[in-house]
Amino acid sequence: MLRIISPIMRLIEIPMVALQRMLGIHRLAWVFLLPNLVLFALFAFLPVILNIAYAMTGGDNVLLSDRPYVGGRNFSTLADCANHFDPNSCRDDKFWRAVWNTLWFVTLQVGFMVGFSLLTALVLNREIKARGFFRSVFFFPVLLSPVVVALIWKWILQREGVLNAFLDWTGLGGFNWLIDAEWAFAWTVFLTVWAHMGFYTLILLAGLQAIPRDVYEAALMDRASPWRTFRRITLPLLSPTMLVVLVLALIRSVQTFDEVFAFTGGGPGTATTFIIQYIYEEGFAGAPRLFGLAAAASLMVAGVLVVLTLVQLWVNRRNVNG
């Protein structure tokens, strides 16, 4: 591959040298930055501005020029509820179902995932051999694509699948998991935790291993019990990393779509429909395609994510200004 790239790079050198002569070394930096900035401008910043425009227009045309201005109507449609806790009393009940589903999901999923990641990191941090192997074992599902993860578990959870076969054998009896709203929800929490915890385990493990050994030795010399050591030493020293993990997990969890869509399609009914799926269905899968509503909902999710990302940046502030 180098043989193809090398001559191309040499070709690029020609205009680059010319630009260097024109602009001088310092301003050449802009040339290096240009492709990235163009992509960011086009595919990140411009869309944010357009999102606001979409949210304030109606109709199902994708071209902004053909969309009538409706002001805050999309937002008021979404917010229109007699009782915000009861989606059935809302004008856009699907939106509120998605919101509540997402809130429950994020709380449970992040809770379990960070919990198990911490537990696993603590176990892996012990004096065990083949730590690299076990680390890879827990990380392995992170590589699998969301659709593959969904299908793997869908296959296991079939009415005649291996889980039910096992339960039958133990005498507990099988169950039609995916048809029951609450179990379907529980399984989406389970499979997303299964698929992603390895990633956070790695980060927490790195955080644990950064704690110097002599701190533990000092604790041992003071005859501190393991629980005391954990509470008074490990946990405080680990808390910055825990915060990073928590925020990262929250940011990702709010955006959950792929696995769940492939696993249950949002069902049964709307039991596992989360907010990104709502945006997808209103804006792209339904008829008419309600871009305005989708954009309004997107902005609300964006607001949440901005807050979370700011928290993340604040936690990491020392690393950014290298």
Add this chain to the structure above:
Amino acid sequence: MSRVWEFLTATRGNGRLDWTDWITYGYLALGVFLMFFPVIWLLLSSFKTEADLQRFPPTFLPYQQETLMVDGYEEPLPLFLMTEGEFEGRVLAQVRRVGLQAQMVDPANPEERLRVTIDQREPVEQVSLAWENYAGLFERFNFLQFFWNSTFITVTATLLMLLVNSMAAFALSKYEFRGRTVVLLLVIGTLMIPQTVVLVPLFLIVTELGMFNSLWGVIIPGAATPTGVFLLRQYMITIPDEILDAARMDKASEWKIFWRIIVPLSAPAIAVLAILAIMWRWNDFLWPLIVLTQTENFTLQLALNSFQGELQTDWSSLLAMTVLTLLPIAMVFMFLQKYIATGIASTGGK
């Protein structure tokens, strides 16, 4: 030998097995089972025939009924073990089955037809891999096309990302220029704009650029990632400036410095980013779902998802397709797992 013993008995304390060690290794064993079994089950199931898949409770390994070529018959005949009746204990080949009756022959004596009832026999089975599940993918579905789409997107997007991000990281790490802080802030700002919240306008932009329903509509928007820029920038900062100054004194152009010095020296970070990019692009789902609407442009992920709707009862094909979809990434992982683990741990986040 004593090293093996040491390994097996590595414990927390003074050589005795502490209860915490039991819990530790128990937890790890459970973890290995929980993480690996689902995928192994997928793999095994993908080699079972439809008939084998319908069996409940399922067997662990894929089994198929043994068959035998018998004189006087064109097709191989399925073999059964007689469990009752006058032929009990013998292995007979079945010629035909009508309702509750079956016509069998002894392979050693094929002229004589023997009549039995179906409850007197059970199939003789052997472990056998149903490769036809996989072969069928290429014949009945446009599998190669989907594979090509996914591969093209992944490779092109990764190369584009590596080039664009390393250029930007180079500028942000090795140059002093007015506006550098602003640009850095802009890049950080991009962190707050994940694809999921700008789907609608992204769709417009991609359509206006004529990239709708094209693989490029997936490749290009994904190429500029703030994570990539940060990752490479952090690494490039550690490259000593003296190297660049020496090269400049030798009249090397900046591009040459970039291409011949910075990039090779940043190889570890570039490798990590490449692996991440390959993973992200291969596993991409939502954005391709929106952009690629024609079946011939589907990536493997889209095809897999769309077929699970159509092939509700054809799990053998679906499972085979799932295995083939996960195989490339699994292989990348196996060869490069060391870099992934250390890379992610050191950068502390996606």
